Amino acid sequence: MGFFDKLFKKEVAEPLVNVIDKAKVLVYPMIKSSDWKGMGLARSQPFLDIDGKPELALVFAQDAGDSFQYITEADLLLPGVQENFDQWQHNINTYPYEITLAKSLDNRVITASGEDHSAEKVLSAAFLAEACAALNTDRLVISIPRRRCLMITSYYEDFQSLENFFRLHFLAWQEEDYGNEQISEMVFLADKNKIEYAVPLGFRINLYERDGQFKLVYSTMDDLFQENDQIDFQKIMEKNKIPVSIYNSGTSSGN
Template structure:
């Protein structure tokens, strides 16, 4: 569902407490420094080991980080995306983050069979709510030089 400003994907900040994960609200920002929170959040993401590894089901032509709490959020980390560029020896990446804890990445110029399998796996995961992880987007992100430069709606 789109946010108040019409964006379909938004960045939310949260605190992982011993009892649960609490998303920050406008009320929190009355007593917190938004710039400091943003800086800390991105630094935490940079330091988080997402376990990026080759994906055997895509003939090792993809890398992924699946099952970790912040796997999908790693798309916001230039360090993690640059590692994917290096692992895949690719200038341009397509990144699938259909649900929380899911991220799979391929080179944008991969062969057609791998591209079709990648798209199928994205759609399958988007439709599969059996693990209860929240949906993020039914789009693929385009990443160049470690940063998101566009997206492709599916």
């Protein structure tokens, strides 16, 4: 579990009565499942649709100390709130982060986890460009399974490296002890400028121990393995990728 030591808990509340100055407290985007209970109240923008149905959306949070409050359509009619809201892209672009190379994974995976809006750094073009530079690649595979969790590797990694990456992705998704709200079981593909696709992988990886030996087990209905007992993960990602809708809704990931 040491790999995820930076995943600290923070209680995330549903939209509440406005008790903060929404014209002054900084606004940050949050990626939420479309079935989040507050979606009908909060101001939202589409992030991903699958088969014409909303899957993920952006809502806009303000820190109220021990919880978050969310911008509503009614809030935007209050003096100064729209102007404050319009700064959300700048706020996530300048949100502090620290890229860490995972030595245990041969420095081929980076994390930037542990902060309230770590996962949403993927909305910043400058951050994606820095991640590409750190991994010496022009295409990224991104894992944001839970709040405060962000893990990235290069799209071009070999079978063993990507298998380790996906194993850690599913571990974070499944392990409720982390305490942070789930975001998505999918991974995402990006270049140095923006997220381009979401990818439902079509399989899960579990790690089991028996007689002191650990074994990876795949859960899937598909025949994944090739004759060399490896998986062409790039082929799976290309087959299953779905364009994100965020950039068709007037949202920008500019610097």
